Amino acid sequence: MEKEAKILVVDDEERIRRLLRMYLERENFEIDEAEQGEEALGMALATDYDLILLDLMLPGMDGMEVCQKIRERKATPIIMLTAKGEEANRVQGFEAGADDYVVKPFSPREVVFRVRAILRRSSATAYLRTDTVASHTILVFQDLTIDHDAHKVTANGQEINLTPKEYELLYYLAQSPDKVFSREELLKDVWHYDFFGDLRTVDTHIKRLREKLNKVSPEAAQMIATVWGVGYKLEVPK
Template sequence: MVQPRILIVDDEERIRRLVRMYLERSGFSVTEAEDGPSAVQLALSEPFSLIVLDLMLPGLDGRDVCQQIRQHSEVPIIMLTAAGDEMNRIHGFEIGADDYVVKPFSPRELIMRIKALLKRAGEAEYARTDLQQALTFPELVIHIDARRVEVEGKEVSLTPKEFDLLVYMAQRPDKVFNREELLRDVWNYQFYGDQRTVDTHIKRLREKLGQASALVSQYIVTVWGVGYKFEVTQ
């Protein structure tokens, strides 16, 4: 079994050392970066299963690092943010982060988040699926096993969490989901999470689908006061 490779990006050696220790105990292979430019260079030159990315970095902050990586890669990214740094977390989701952990954090919680995200992203040692191979709708095909989305025959690049959210809703058309359900089942949160995480991902998912097809973006419907549903009217 191939060890999942994790890139830890943080300018504090103490945090990198602590996270490395817990990750290696959990069977992960770990690489470290202490600033933004080296993180981008590593992320784009070597294959990683997931990146743990601090928001405040020298040289290039975490938002810029995330944005540059997202131009070339859909590797799952967990962002480390300071407590109360709400706007930066929201912006992080908008530019492609998949999850966040607030400092100071529990290393065990971080490991749980990493495993949950890798499971959703399709890492072989964590992935379990009994899903059908493809979901087909007018102008939209979702290839579940390949984790690929085509709109009007052209591939649309989604982050792992955007893909998971789309699949989860598309498998249950017309069912209305509240934000708590989506956090629990898509993010695998067994505790209270920030419900705006869902709103931000829905917004970004609609934008990406809408750039390819106005029709497909309309499949994701807001049910005011409740949540969201996947609806095909054709």
């Protein structure tokens, strides 16, 4: 039977790698393992994984640095595993490019849930494909263009390099311009979390999205508007 997805599990504790492998293989995922940061980085860049489970505290190069270096080259979804549950560490992980986090000690079932939630609508291969199809779904705004079939976002004629989750968030907002979405709605519809998840996840991804757009088009960045006390929307200039 064909495997559903290929996942890299990175943790310096063998028992955690073994536990995750057992649960993920039961779900028909193909698993590779790494126990050090440098090893994980090399594997992540050499292989097109569908998702990476990455421990924050690793010997040598830590998970934060591994995540940043992967992000320089690839948009592979990354879930950070961390014993540090403090908000500052989570936000730092998101800013490094992580799509999600799981705090140790964790339920293996929760990890499987989060893996499936991220893989459901995004994968590195789907995000990076640029094949031409007969009919494109393209959303065109004054300062922003989203080619959904190619998963390509451009502003001022320059392509913006987004992670899968950043892209999903932007595309979700762009499908309903000027409609305000609460953070709870975004967490449920973009992350597919009905009962897991931290609202700061949404805030941090919005912040990263604005920063990336702002580098090439301040006008495009300003389209992602905060509606205080409610949530966010993609605001179309009148």
